[in-house]
Amino acid sequence: MFRTVPVFGADQRAVAEVLRGAMNGKTNNHGTITLATGFASTTTLYDERISPDSKIILIPFSDAAEADSAPYGAFSNNSGQTATSTATTDVVEFDTTEQSNGVYLSNTTRINVRNAGIYNLQYSLQLKNSNNDFEYADVWFRKNGVDVADSASRFGLPARKSTGDPSHLIGAMNILLDLAANDYVEIAGSVSNTSVALEYLAANVSIPRPAIPAVIFTVSYIATMAYSNVYVSAQAKGSATISHYANSTADKTYAYVIVG
Incomplete structure (x- = not known):
């Protein structure tokens, strides 16, 4: 604590000393x-x-x-996922948290945020088609269990190359969503045929290349410095x-x- 002047005043020297200190930035x-x-x-x-x-x-x-830093999260799935049927909506599952700060996985499908704000959501899906016909997958975002309007995309996959050698496609999309604290988001989808699935490919040491996750999902808070x-x-x-x-x-x- 720097010197101060008593409530009932002080002599001129004490007042001058305190004033000089204040002018030099010595304040409490x-x-x-x-x-x-x-x-x-x-x-x-x-x-x-x-x-x-x-x-x-x-x-x-x-x-x-x-x-x-501002909140962020990155999540992936290191196993494949197959649709239940062509007549139902399935939700993409996650089994790995890659990075997290204020964004977390509350179960296998829900990505929650701890802070209100506008977030950039981006997914990358490793899709495969093992059928001998052209097929497609429709994918969209959900917020608190409700489909987000106009958020769906259709990804078309060509017929397989041969038996046991499916065709592949990366399905990628991003969206900005206004989320309240504790809101959660999910990735939902449907397929034209259950031959369309999410595929995980293990690392290949002979090429070499790293593993290919079935899905990567990133969530980033849009803000200035924290x-x-x-x-x-x-x-x-x-x-x-x-x-x-x-x-x-x-x-x-x-x-x-x-x-x-």
């Missing part, structure tokens, strides 16, 4: 706050200098705060509420300055 209207964890999306700042009219400036003040989402959402005398992305990282510390 600052501190640090570490964001709450456990996927909390708000943290309370307690400081007796806060008033309802104060302006509070937040600045990243730790490696964890500097390295923070700390632009750390802001004061409410305040009263002596305290303020800091809103931020749902946090599970320790030592995410911000410096703050109180003005007024």
